[in-house]
Amino acid sequence: QVQLVQSGAEVKKPGASVKVTCKTSGYIFSNYYIHWVRQAPGQGLEWMGLINPSDGSATYAQRFQGRVTLTRDTSATTVYMELSSLRSEDTAVYYCARGVLTGYYQPSGYWGQGTLVTVSA
Amino acid sequence: EIVLTQSPGTLSLSPGERATLSCRASQSVSGNAVAWYQQRPGQAPRLLIYGPSNRATGIPDRFRGSGSGTDFTLTLSRLEPEDSAVYYCQHYGRSPSFGGGTKVEIK
Numbered sequence: 001q002v003q004l005v006q007s008g009a010e011v012k013k014p015g016a017s018v019k020v021t022c023k024t025s026g027y028i029f030s031n032y033y034i035h036w037v038r039q040a041p042g043q044g045l046e047w048m049g050l051i052n053p054s055d056g057s058a059t060y061a062q063r064f065q066g067r068v069t070l071t072r073d074t075s076a077t078t079v080y081m082e083l084s085s086l087r088s089e090d091t092a093v094y095y096c097a098r099g100v101l102t103g104y105y106q107p108s109g110y111w112g113q114g115t116l117v118t119v120s121a
Numbered sequence: 122e123i124v125l126t127q128s129p130g131t132l133s134l135s136p137g138e139r140a141t142l143s144c145r146a147s148q149s150v151s152g153n154a155v156a157w158y159q160q161r162p163g164q165a166p167r168l169l170i171y172g173p174s175n176r177a178t179g180i181p182d183r184f185r186g187s188g189s190g191t192d193f194t195l196t197l198s199r200l201e202p203e204d205s206a207v208y209y210c211q212h213y214g215r216s217p218s219f220g221g222g223t224k225v226e227i228k
Contacts, residue, residue, distance in 0.1 A: 045219040105213055
C-alpha cells in the first residue's frame with residue numbers, strides 16, 4: 001500500500017535551517033509528484049511547493065521562493081524539504097503528500113503523518 | 122494565485138442533518154480543479170472529493186461535491202458524529218491554494 005513516512009519533530013533556533021524527510025513506498029516513485037503543505041498551530045493549510053521525482057524539477061509557492069528547497073533521492077524513494085532562515089512564524093506541522101493520479105495537476109490523495117518544526121530561541 | 126474563500130466559518134448541526142459548505146474562488150478555476158479535504162484534530166488531511174464531484178476511494182456517498190467556475194459546494198448528508206472536523210477546499214491547478222476552512226460541529 002502507498003505510504004509516506006516523515007522524519008521526527010525538530011526544534012530549531014531562529015536563522016537556522018531544517019530538513020524534513022518523506023520516505024515513500026508502495027508505488028512507482030518517479031510517477032507521482034510530491035507536494036509539501038504546512039499548517040501553523042490552530043491555522044489552515046498552506047501549500048509550499050511540489051517536486052517531480054522523475055527529474056527533480058520543483059515549483060515553489062511565491063512566498064517561499066528562495067527559502068525552500070525540494071530534492072529527492074530516487075534510490076531511496078525519498079523526498080526532502082529544506083527550509084532556511086527560520087523564524088518563529090515557521091513553527092508548524094509540515095506534511096508531504098502524493099497526488100491521486102500521475103500528472104502535475106492532481107489533488108493530494110496520500111499524506112505523510114506530519115512533522116512538527118518548532119522555531120524558538 | 123487563486124484565493125479561495127470558504128463559508129461559513131463554523132457550522133453546528135445535529136446528527137442526521139445536512140451540511141452545506143461553500144467555497145468561492147477569486148477567479149474561474151480552470152478545469153474545475155477543486156478538491157475538498159477533511160481534517161480531524163491531530164490528523165493529516167484526508168481527500169474527500171475532487172474534480173469537483175469525484176469521490177476519493179472509500180468516501181461514502183453521503184459526501185457530494187458540486188459546482189463550477191468560481192462557486193463550489195460540499196454537501197454532507199445524514200451527518201454522523203465522526204463528521205466533526207474542519208473541511209478545506211483546494212484549487213490544485215497551477216499554483217495550488219487552500220481555503221481557510223469550515224469547522225463542522227456535531228451537537
